[in-house]
Amino acid sequence: MGAISRGSDALPAVEPFSAEPQPHMGGAIEGKPLGFGSAGYVVLSYALAARVLRDSRFRNAALDLMEQFGITAGPVHEFRARSVLMAEGPQHMRLRAPLARFMGPNTVETIRDVLRDILGDIMHGMSGQVPFHTAVADPIPARIYCHLAGAPTSDAPKVASLSARTLSLLSRDRSLAPMILAAYDELFDYLRNLFARKKADGLGSDMLSFLIKEQEAGKLSPEELLNEATAMLEASSVNTSHQIGLTVWALLRNRDIWSRIRNDASLIPAAVVEATRLFPRPGIVSRIATESIDLDGTVIPQGTDVHVAIWSANRDPERFERPGEFDLHRERNQPLTFSTGAHGCLGQSLARVEMEEVVRYLATHYPNSVVVDDATEVAQVGGRWLVKSLAVDLRK
Template sequence: MPRIPTGRDAGCPFDPTTEMTALRERDPLVRLTFPDGHVGWLATGYETVRAVFADSRFSSRYELLHYPFADIGELPPAPAGDMTGMDAPEHTRFRKLLMGKFTVRRMRELTARVAEITAEQLDAMERAGGPVDLVEAFAQPIPALMICELLGVPAADRDFFQRCALQLTSIVSDQQAQHEAMTALGGYMHELVLAKRAEPTDDLLGDLTSTDLSDEELTGVGSFLLGAGLETTANMLALGTYALLRHPAQFAALRDDPSLAPQAVEELLRYLTITHTGAKSALEDVELHGKLIKAGETVVLSMEAANRDPRRFPDPDTLDLHRRATGHVGFGHGIHQCLGQQLARVEMQVALPALLTRFPSLRLAAAEEEIPLRTDQTIFGVHSLPVTWDEV
């Protein structure tokens, strides 16, 4: 009985492992042995993954799940405000309060500010000259500044939040280190919430002080949104650039036609799938594909394998910015689909074409085998990306 394949094969760093692909082609739902000895399931097919995501008979509560990467013992319940680890009706209560803050219209209104921040980072890169680490100079600051502005967090504190987020998304950090990071993040956010309670501000956290959320819940929501808003988009910007640099024809297509950006972003989200896995636990016996998933069994959902399923996406291992990649599960599916997906789309649709337009000769400043991949994190990406360009 297999364990969940992790790491990367030699060759293309963006592809699921050959073992994961072979499992999907053999059967989209297979029995899986977890590091703690639990016997559950691995879903790899596109339709199977979406079906589990959308089925209310499966729970997202952490304390019901078995961790797929290491034996870390029983997981604690989600802290207040962490929507990822909630089920309805609690999840519904939080999502209703936040949905109006992340509408497509509202996120599009932020486009001009994203463009300003992007231009500032590109100006700084141009003044510094190459080579630079694109993660530090471009990929991290843009979403960090945007989420800090959206929540009303001082931009000077973004490095602190970046460190906390890295610790919390590590698959090798021990529980003590993760607990310390969560405590530090929660302590800071609690003080910020109290300040906004005393003097409300015109930002997302300030707006939420007028709801029925308690201080503890509002602190949790702020920490949750801040961590999610920093890490995911930062890694998509860096890894997306790396993918384009490894595919010169696709790089040129977006550089020469920035209007391709919305389509290109969806394809990059599908092709890269930086959040590789999710997990659900059956609340009752569920029959799926003629197999019985028993109550209490955990199902690991391989979003990266689902997004490369040839039954849904023809020629799935090819990066094609002209593909219409709608329906991918890069943001999940169902009630837990990423709340901030529209903000992430705006940031990527603005930042990536701007980078390629400003530096049309952008290229790696290190050998491909020297690029350090984030295989130790639940969110895939690169730790650094040295790049340079021709001075004009």
């Protein structure tokens, strides 16, 4: 990494979306918490990352990313422009409130029993080498979505596919634009049909019924109802399935950690947090400066892209002692994997519970399982950690 001059400042050169593994492990580079590359500014340190993510003057870049794919008008563009991701201030709180109320601690905790049943169903009779990512990690979040949304379990494969195809935006591969547009059109049709079935059959206690009741009470417009439900579905599966796979991969490869978890299940929540710190699926969170902003002596011009490198912040030695080590007793372990501030991930508690129950199920039913290295490929691509394949030898 060389240095790129930006006015009077010399910032380290960082390419956050490089297809190559990141040579920098984490934190500031030569004392600089901010870098610069072809995509814009890159936030490297934990402290500066948390500051940017909590600063409302940096808005979400999701709409701009969509426009870079050539999606500049039409229903998909309108959905993103009006979504909770793009809203700020009172409007953001109004749109976020229904999902936040439904996804409270009580709802999340009651999901544990549902998860155990789902895991028992998915993994019943499994033994020996299995493609864990596709056979286990992929179906779980989609099945949970169907439970929460009051959709048939048979819809889970469609839900997983829609989540994966719509969020292909994050790959930044513009050739995928036609596929992404088609996926959103399919998603909109799916939800409209699901709404109609729910209204015809009678609303229940599920999340979509809750949102429909909010709309009928005048708290959401019909367009906002569809947007809320769309945001819920697109975020429901693909990132969580990869984070489940990454967590299982990290824990099974560290035999000392795995042995301690097998002997003491109370360590599982800490193990999940530490795994998500070291191997965060959302490696980059992108923002845009809405005005000129001074970040530690560097003035970020209005309209400039600022990319928060979660993978770097999570391994910042100024925030985490021995950041590359897996520590089950790490104090103040609050990684930025699920972001922070007003736009922190609404589903983060649910995602953690999903990971915890997968780990608990393995430790209980397949305590001697191991990763099959020659059939597994885990990589950091474009800043994101992802599971290309994960084979696990399930051993009781």
